[in-house]
Amino acid sequence: MSSWSQALTFSSASAWDEVFTDFHGASRIKVPDRGAPWTGHLEWQRSKTYSLAQCSGGEEVVQRDTRHIRADPRGTHELLVPLAGSAWVEQAGESGEIGPGAMALCDIDRPLTFAHGTDLCSISLIMTGRNLSARSPRAAGGPQLLHGDRGLGRVIRQLITTLHEEREHLSETTFDIACDRLLDLVCLAVEGGVDSAPTGQRASVEAAIRRYVREHACDRDLDVVTIARALGWSARYVQQVLQAAGTTARDLVRRERLNVARTRLASASWSTYSIAEIAHASGFGSHASFATAFRAEFGITPREARGGR
Structure with a gap:
């Protein structure tokens, strides 16, 4: 496995917390019983521009509030794409449950609540806010819930899955180029909707x-x-x-x-x-x-x- 791509399995919630916050920023992570057995799995690749991670694990509620953001600002956005199971996402007054037919684009430096059960398996693409806003101020402006089961949304979901699967066959440079194209499609979906071309x-x-x-x-x-x-x-x-x-x-x-x-x-x-x-x-x-x-x-x-x- 390349030095910028890793896979880890966790047997405790505490070990998971440390890696989770390294990726997503300081947060409060709640699990039903920290003394009970807990397993999680994470596969990721990182360049200087993008991070792509597939994860699955036990039930948890993640809250990133203003205190965490002040202490650990990231300047990043995250596209969350569930592959199985479902998750609850809440940010800036917007909230909803997302499963394999939906995706959520969130600003990591705005208060965020993320909760899921043991059945969730998802892929996350993390990009800089600067990289996103240069393409679409609207996409960078707030939380976006997108369809992922048809049209352009389905293309995005398939592309991000394939990008993760093929990580061992990509250099960091080609990984970044592919992520750029993926981000272009995400911004197009935000700007014009996943079912039609932009109107007006x-x-x-x-x-x-x-x-x-x-x-x-x-x-x-x-x-x-x-x-x-x-x-x-x-x-x-x-x-x-x-x-x-x-x-x-x-x-x-x-x-x-x-x-x-x-x-x-x-x-x-x-x-x-x-x-x-x-x-x-x-x-x-x-x-x-x-x-x-x-x-x-x-x-x-x-x-x-x-x-x-």
Whole structure:
């Protein structure tokens, strides 16, 4: 098993508490009887950007309140995907029971109650709030309960399950790339619902802008004027749409170029190209500016990303 992927079985609630809080933050964990036999199992993988964990265990109630958040702020959000059994989730006045047909996206730095019985088996994707809000301020703005049994929700559920199952065949770099795509789908589900495409003109325009930038990210002259001209809108309107979505054309282009470059650094097809050549081919004007932006975005250097292939 790789150093960033582990599996543990627990025979006591106290041992479980320690690992649970390491993943999810300081919390108050209640179990029916701490003196009684208790078992739990946890399999996880962690990169510098994402954590993905499958867990099952005994009955418990987890409460993370303002005192815990002040003492142990995380700046993270968590997508909880039950595979079997059910759990009760409550945050910011929203509450509900989720099972294999539902998912919950929660802010770990807002008071949260999470309870389940012995039948729960679930997968959790933990991501930074910064990474989430850059894609969707709405997704980062509060708890979201999503369907997971049809449409896009079912695709998300299947993808997160497969990502966990294939962890031994993924490097940290390819794991992060796959999690990025998964997070894109989660934000799309939050923005437009899992049963239909986003409605309304502004949402349609935003989707068209993002699609165009994704397809033309490596064009050296790509900017808000080029995007607007290609799509038939004014640059001012494009700026307004992106501003409402919590981003700018410049930031959107930079992020897409970084994603392209990271994929190429992990690809055998680009192994004969230098990092500077990949940076240039991905739309960056200089190796130095690319390296600085890459490290700020992903927390590792381009050389480290290539070494993790």
